[in-house]
Amino acid sequence: MEIRVTQSTTVGQKPRPQDGELGFGKYTTDHMFLMDYSQGKRWHNGRIEPYGALRLDPTAMVLHYNQEVFEGLKAYHLEDGGINLFRPAKNIERMNSSARRMVMPEVDPDLFLRAMKELILLDRTWIPKSDGTSLYIRPTMIASEPALGVRPAKEYLFFIVLGPVGAYYPEGFNPTKIYVSDYYVRAVRGGVGEAKTSGNYGATLYVQREASQKGYNQVLWLDAIERKYVEEVGTSNIFFFINDELVTPPLGGTILPGVTRDSVLQLSRHWGMNAVERQISIQEIVEGCKSGSLKEMFATGTAAVISPVGLICYKGEDFQVADGRTGELAKKFYDEITGIQYGRREDPFGWGLRIA
Numbered sequence: 001m002e003i004r005v006t007q008s009t010t011v012g013q014k015p016r017p018q019d020g021e022l023g024f025g026k027y028t029t030d031h032m033f034l035m036d037y038s039q040g041k042r043w044h045n046g047r048i049e050p051y052g053a054l055r056l057d058p059t060a061m062v063l064h065y066n067q068e069v070f071e072g073l074k075a076y077h078l079e080d081g082g083i084n085l086f087r088p089a090k091n092i093e094r095m096n097s098s099a100r101r102m103v104m105p106e107v108d109p110d111l112f113l114r115a116m117k118e119l120i121l122l123d124r125t126w127i128p129k130s131d132g133t134s135l136y137i138r139p140t141m142i143a144s145e146p147a148l149g150v151r152p153a154k155e156y157l158f159f160i161v162l163g164p165v166g167a168y169y170p171e172g173f174n175p176t177k178i179y180v181s182d183y184y185v186r187a188v189r190g191g192v193g194e195a196k197t198s199g200n201y202g203a204t205l206y207v208q209r210e211a212s213q214k215g216y217n218q219v220l221w222l223d224a225i226e227r228k229y230v231e232e233v234g235t236s237n238i239f240f241f242i243n244d245e246l247v248t249p250p251l252g253g254t255i256l257p258g259v260t261r262d263s264v265l266q267l268s269r270h271w272g273m274n275a276v277e278r279q280i281s282i283q284e285i286v287e288g289c290k291s292g293s294l295k296e297m298f299a300t301g302t303a304a305v306i307s308p309v310g311l312i313c314y315k316g317e318d319f320q321v322a323d324g325r326t327g328e329l330a331k332k333f334y335d336e337i338t339g340i341q342y343g344r345r346e347d348p349f350g351w352g353l354r355i356a
């Protein structure tokens with residue numbers, strides 16, 4: 001498929017904040033990629049256009065029945081002026097698996113990657129250069145068919161938008177405070193928890209607000225049946241370093257298969273660590289805090305890479321993780337993964353994909 005490009009006539013007119021003021025999700029670049037799907041024509045009309053609002057019918061099915069899937073990954077500025085992506089094939093594969101779960105059409109992986117590359121290269125001056133900053137990439141698919149009635153739509157829109165994002169830790173690598181949700185749950189087995197689909201996130205806002213009102217940064221989710229086993233933290237996966245074992249909950253349909261999670265597991269095994277995917281109860285964590293056997297706890301995700309946890313609140317009581325400070329292992333994973341992303345370290349697994 002040919003990708004038609006319509007250049008924006010207002011390039012240079014959007015606000016361009018200093019790298020230190022970027023934050024997350026506040027700015028978008030000059031262009032976006034779009035592509036349409038209809039049953040007869042499959043995916044067609046791939047195009048890059050000036051960034052702008054979408055036109056949707058009020059009965060567009062995504063607005064009523066949540067047929068939506070998305071992804072999040074980043075492009076990194078390299079010291080020699082090049083551009084890296086980090087394991088983009090994993091995000092493409094995951095978006096297609098989310099799409100299958102939501103009965104939406106898949107996108108050809110080569111076309112998907114080419115669309116991202118062309119868009120990024122066109123807007124490459126937006127990639128921030130200072131330490132820890134990057135260009136966030138948000139591919140999205142929505143059911144655009146105008147029709148009411150619950151069934152899979154026959155028309156879809158796929159789009160990709162980009163935005164510069166700041167360093168996650170401008171003041172250093174600080175541990176977070178986590179609130180354990182012992183009533184509300186995120187995902188049930190057999191549900192859509194393992195798909196990156198918008199409804200999963202709307203469902204978390206209520207407890208997220210409760211947690212922040214009480215002074216905590218994120219919510220830790222327990223399993224929906226017994227409220228006993230740990231699943232994820234906010235929109236990140238979770239790891240525990242306990243009794244010299246690196247533990248993360250197994251992917252059982254309720255947990256989002258994170259690219260960062262997979263990278264941490266692969267690295268830990270490469271380093272000869274004892275890394276296991278097993279169920280871990282909140283009781284084991286609380287006891288590990290009390291006894292000191294829990295040496296580290298950290299969350300993993302594209303936005304922050306590694307996010308150390310210093311404290312958890314369970315049933316109204318606070319428990320400190322080890323000395324409450326960032327652990328050595330969290331730091332080691334952070335340095336290694338960001339080192340590969342920014343092309344500063346050797347890349348034994350071939351995770352970096354250079355696009356310029």
Ligand SMILES: *Cc1c(COP(=O)(O)O)cnc(C)c1O
Nearest residue numbers: 235236237256258259260301302
């Ligand atoms: C995106 C996401 C993650 C992290 O995945 P990465 O690929 O590492 O960014 C973890 N949990 C949830 C619920 C997510 O949406």
